[in-house]
Structures are given as C-alpha cells and as structure tokens.
Amino acid sequence: MGKKGQLYVFTGPSGTGKGTILGQVLERDKNVFLSVSATTRAPRGEEQDGVHYYFLTHEAFKEKIKQGAFLEYAQYVGNYYGTLEAPVDQQLAQGRDVVLEIEVQGAMQIHNKRPDAVMVFVAPPSMDELERRLRGRGTESDEKVQGRLQTARQEMGFANRFDYIITNDRLENAVADLLAVLAAERCRNRDKIDK
C-alpha cells in the first residue's frame, strides 16, 4: 500500500470560472481525478453511468441519503445531485488525489464531515467584474443575473472557511495557482508535530 490520496473540494460562486480552471488543471496534472457525481436526472446523449454520473432513481437516491452515503447533496430543478462517499474513499485508498467540483453550499456540508479535505475557493476579482461576466454570457434575464449575484454575495461570505482562496483575475494565473496548490500539498507534512 502506498500513500493515501488527498481529497480536494473546489468551489466558488457561479460565474467565477471554476469549471474552466479545473478543466485546464486536470489536463495538466494527471495525478488528480475528478469525482463522479450521482444524480436522479436522466442520462443525456452519450452520458455513461459511472463515467459522467452515477444515475440513480429518486428512490435509490433517497435511500442513500437515509444511509448517510453522501458527502453532500442538493436538489436542483426537481432533481437530486450529490457526491457518494464510498467511490471517493476507494480512489483515495488507491493513492489517487480526488477533486470535487461542487457548489458552495455542498462544499460547506463537506467542511464539517471531512476535516481531511483541502478546501479551495475561487473568487471573482470583484463583484462588479462578476456582474460584468454574468451579463457577458448574454443568455440570462436581468432578474436571473440579479439572483445569481445575490447568491454569489452570500457565497462569498463563506470564503473565510476555506484553506485557499484563488482569485480568478486572469485564467492562466488561476490555473497556475491551483496547480501550485496541488503540487505544494503533495509536499505537505500531514503528520506535523507542533510542539
């Protein structure tokens, strides 16, 4: 048995670009693996069970909630989404680093459950810039943008619970920062004796 892998939680308000950052990081650091989420929504197109999602029925999902099988879960537009703890722990036991890309509320659920997780928060350079980016998408009504901004403001209030805060000012810098966090954490002495 080699060294156990490290669990990472990667989150941030909608529009901060966390998906884009993580996508580039996963291409460049082949020693970290993205966790597969579970969902009750139906598979789309080429989506495969166990690859893109674990597809569960509503009944199966609720049963697993009762069993405490989820690291975090949430409901969104009538469907459940969540992270099953068992497959994450299996990968960690195999020495693989695992990253969860989840919403801030989900991240806060893990915060208490898994003190071993390294918690990374992506922040926008400013709320003005976040608004500009959300409007720049051009796909959402003013009301929806306002709603997202309101949520983002609340979510920013949780940033101080995280181990690292990466400000996504320039994408290439944010990608370099996350790669640095992964590399540095591999050198971290988890058995440090303080006195």
Added chain:
Amino acid sequence: MGKKGQLYVFTGPSGTGKGTILGQVLERDKNVFLSVSATTRAPRGEEQDGVHYYFLTHEAFKEKIKQGAFLEYAQYVGNYYGTLEAPVDQQLAQGRDVVLEIEVQGAMQIHNKRPDAVMVFVAPPSMDELERRLRGRGTESDEKVQGRLQTARQEMGFANRFDYIITNDRLENAVADLLAVLAAERCRNRDKIDK
C-alpha cells in the same frame, strides 16, 4: 499598506542540495527575498556589509544576543552566524516574502519564536544516497563524511516538525516543488475560520 509578506525557513541536512535548490528558485520567483545573515567573520573578497552579510564584531554580536535581537544564531569554527529579526520584519512589513536558508538547529530555534513562519525541510531520497553525494564531493575525509552523516541522521529526526518536506530526488522536481509551495502559500487563507 499592502499585504504583509510571508516568512519562510528553508533547511535540511548538509549535502541535500538546499543551497542549489534555493538559488534556482530565487532566480525564477522574483517576489521572494533571501535574508542577509549576520556574522563575526571578516569580509572576504568583494563581500559587502548589508549585502552578503551584516559584519559585526564579536562584542556587537554578543550584545545583540543579550538584547534578543536574533531569530537564531550559532557558533561555527570560532565565529558567530545568525539572523537578525529587525531587518526580516522590515521586509515583511513592506510586503516582501523573505526566506531564511539556515541549518536545522537554527530552524528549530525559529520554530518556537515565529509560529507565523512556513517551515520547509529538504530531505535526501535516502541516507545511502546522501552518503553517496557527500563522498562524491571528494573533498572530505571518511571521518568528516561519517560526522556529517551522523549529524544528518539527527537532523532528519526534526523533519516531522516542518510544514513541508521536499525530497531532493531530482533537482528540477525539488525546484518545482519549492516554487509551488511559494505560489500556493500566496493563495493560503491565513484568516481561516475553522468552525
């Protein structure tokens, strides 16, 4: 006033290549500065006071020890060497990251005095490899090499007191690791609220 700089202590047994690693890191990361040591030995060649060392008389050095002005100090072959706290704090106040490259014993002195310091230990891949490297220098008697190995074994016992342990297996990897530690620590949330 911007953000305060971060203090780093960089150490490891003799022969682990800490000086070489740090030299390459300082060339590539221009936001971190090497602390200037104080010494009682005489300047050599082009050495300038305040640049290569702070040159002090024995009396001045001892007076500063009495004042508690040193973060750490040691005697070596009849001379004193040490790190004055005031110039380090001045640089940190200016927002500069400062790194001290010092011996393990000196690092342990700082450990207790400055809990704000990020402590980095360089380890050899193995004691056998360290012995090979020390002999490979070809400049020292077997007795001296044995003495260095004995000291290195003792020093390795302190590795578990450090925040990061970088194994110098290949120089380029060790340099990349230290650069990653510096970059990651800049994203670290020092005001993290745990509950």
